[in-house]
Amino acid sequence: MKTFLLVRRRVARHTAFTIPELLVAMTILSMLLLMLAGMIDQVQKAWTYSESRVSQFREARVAFDIMAKNLSQASLNSYWDYRYETQKSVQVPKSYRRTADLQFLVVDGEKVLGKNAPTQMLFFQAPLGFSRKYPSMNNLLNGRGYFVYFGDDTNFKPSIIKSVPKFRYRLMEFRPTTEDNMIYQDSKPMRDKGEDPAFSEWFKLGLDPTNSKTNTHPLADNIVALVVTPRDTIEEKGQDTSSKIAPSYEFDSSNHVVSDFRSQVPPLVRLTLVAIDETSAIRLENGSTMPSVVDASMFSNSKNYLSDIENLKQKLSDQRLNFKVFSSLVAIRSSKWSAFSGDENN
Amino acid sequence: MKPHSSSKAFSLIELLIVISVIGILLAIAAPNVFSLLNAHTLTGEGTLLRNKLTLAQQKALSGNADVEFRFFKMADLENAESESQYRSFQLFMHNSVGEMEPITELLRIKPPVYINERMSTLIEGGTASGKYEVTEGGKKVEREYKGFRFKPDGSTDLGGRSSAGDTWYVVLVQGTENLGGTLPNNYFVVQLDPYNGRVSEYRP
Numbered sequence: 001m002k003t004f005l006l007v008r009r010r011v012a013r014h015t016a017f018t019i020p021e022l023l024v025a026m027t028i029l030s031m032l033l034l035m036l037a038g039m040i041d042q043v044q045k046a047w048t049y050s051e052s053r054v055s056q057f058r059e060a061r062v063a064f065d066i067m068a069k070n071l072s073q074a075s076l077n078s079y080w081d082y083r084y085e086t087q088k089s090v091q092v093p094k095s096y097r098r099t100a101d102l103q104f105l106v107v108d109g110e111k112v113l114g115k116n117a118p119t120q121m122l123f124f125q126a127p128l129g130f131s132r133k134y135p136s137m138n139n140l141l142n143g144r145g146y147f148v149y150f151g152d153d154t155n156f157k158p159s160i161i162k163s164v165p166k167f168r169y170r171l172m173e174f175r176p177t178t179e180d181n182m183i184y185q186d187s188k189p190m191r192d193k194g195e196d197p198a199f200s201e202w203f204k205l206g207l208d209p210t211n212s213k214t215n216t217h218p219l220a221d222n223i224v225a226l227v228v229t230p231r232d233t234i235e236e237k238g239q240d241t242s243s244k245i246a247p248s249y250e251f252d253s254s255n256h257v258v259s260d261f262r263s264q265v266p267p268l269v270r271l272t273l274v275a276i277d278e279t280s281a282i283r284l285e286n287g288s289t290m291p292s293v294v295d296a297s298m299f300s301n302s303k304n305y306l307s308d309i310e311n312l313k314q315k316l317s318d319q320r321l322n323f324k325v326f327s328s329l330v331a332i333r334s335s336k337w338s339a340f341s342g343d344e345n346n
Numbered sequence: 347m348k349p350h351s352s353s354k355a356f357s358l359i360e361l362l363i364v365i366s367v368i369g370i371l372l373a374i375a376a377p378n379v380f381s382l383l384n385a386h387t388l389t390g391e392g393t394l395l396r397n398k399l400t401l402a403q404q405k406a407l408s409g410n411a412d413v414e415f416r417f418f419k420m421a422d423l424e425n426a427e428s429e430s431q432y433r434s435f436q437l438f439m440h441n442s443v444g445e446m447e448p449i450t451e452l453l454r455i456k457p458p459v460y461i462n463e464r465m466s467t468l469i470e471g472g473t474a475s476g477k478y479e480v481t482e483g484g485k486k487v488e489r490e491y492k493g494f495r496f497k498p499d500g501s502t503d504l505g506g507r508s509s510a511g512d513t514w515y516v517v518l519v520q521g522t523e524n525l526g527g528t529l530p531n532n533y534f535v536v537q538l539d540p541y542n543g544r545v546s547e548y549r550p
Contacts, residue, residue, distance in 0.1 A: 069407070128499060130501065156513070156539075157548060158535055160465060160535070161535060163548070212513075219544055
């Protein structure tokens with residue numbers, strides 16, 4: 001009896017796996033599988049990360065290059081002319097001073113397009129030769145503008161694509177043709193009367209960034225900030241980034257109060273773009289609600305430019321967003337900057 | 347005492363069952379794996395086209411010259427008898443003597459990925475067209491092309507389309523059955539903004 005039992009046990013051990021054996025095998029197997037899955041997941045993540053980083057920032061870089069290239073051609077064609085007393089029968093020149101029929105403008109985006117347009121908007125005139133009727137005339141005058149706008153892509157994607165609208169921060173380019181350039185429309189009657197030209201509406205014509213039939217098209221997705229600092233020739237010294245000619249970033253060449261930069265293009269412009277990648281943008285996305293990226297207090301005083309950039313970088317890394325800051329000092333070739341602009345009493 | 351002999355090896359029945367189970371599992375998995383591989387080629391070809399469009403724009407910007415992007419109508423590489431379609435593209439640049447000179451080799455969209463000509467507005471509305479001698483299967487042949495130009499400021503010579511919201515795009519699909527007028531489930535659309543030359547892609 002005893003020997004029989006022993007034999008039975010030995011036989012049983014040889015014919016089948018016991019539960020503990022199976023459990024151990026399964027545990028090892030599942031551990032291996034988990035490790036493998038983890039590794040594949042990591043590789044997949046690294047791939048998507050680098051892929052979206054490369055493609056996203058390539059688009060931003062191209063946009064930045066195009067913007068800098070066009071901006072460097074900005075022109076005002078300023079000239080010296082008499083300024084007359086208005087509404088007097090005898091026309092006596094009041095002063096002799098620099099004047100221009102074109103405009104260079106850096107303005108707070110919220111003032112023009114509301115809260116969907118954070119940071120600055122840049123508008124200028126340049127001989128870019130963009131015309132429907134005369135494509136071969138390469139030096140025709142064009143208005144051009146750049147700004148960041150938060151909106152959806154419904155009107156910009158091919159009509160055959162029926163996907164959910166993508167709400168993103170985008171760098172928009174305002175590019176009316178020469179035929180649509182309304183720069184003279186406002187200023188002419190005023191110049192005829194001997195007054196200074198007033199520019200108000202040329203850059204608003206076809207500006208609507210939500211309609212693809214207007215003159216505004218997206219240039220790059222996921223650009224969260226465009227900071228434009230007009231500077232005079234004095235270079236930035238270390239921490240001191242304050243711009244004498246544009247303390248609050250805003251600059252209007254037709255401004256009559258600050259005579260220093262009346263009818264002049266700034267000789268240097270610091271362009272800064274902050275781009276995030278698509279994966280980060282998807283993480284930020286919250287339907288049509290604009291995710292907060294740039295605080296309202298940021299980029300309102302050029303003295304704080306460096307700390308604002310640092311704060312923004314900190315904020316983006318705190319939210320674990322992937323970003324890149326593009327910055328460059330663009331020299332404007334046509335600028336003949338001088339602090340003397342004619343009469344000093346306006 | 348000798349253990350029972352049958353417990354030492356698998357029986358034929360057991361092996362057959364295991365093999366058939368493996369077979370069934372493979373049969374279930376195969377179509378998925380194939381479609382995954384195909385989707386991968388679609389992504390690959392789409393990215394190639396997208397990258398070359400960006401390259402053309404950057405060449406125009408950096409070289410300060412016109413760059414022409416040409417789509418060539420040709421037969422399938424493996425099957426010379428197949429119908430000519432727009433399957434290849436090549437970049438040309440204005441050289442110093444004013445001629446268009448190729449700056450890349452002829453690049454092919456490889457089957458099973460095809461350009462859906464009917465839906466691709468960028469090919470249908472190309473501003474340049476003509477014939478150019480290309481090498482096909484070792485021989486030089488004249489092939490029809492359609493194309494457009496990137497201008498030195500990064501824009502194109504295409505102009506806007508009249509219908510609301512539409513711009514220029516190329517539709518890539520997989521399989522000849524998807525060359526009709528409707529967008530299949532899996533597609534790769536490369537869009538080009540005529541005004542600023544921006545290239546963007548759309549995938550399901």
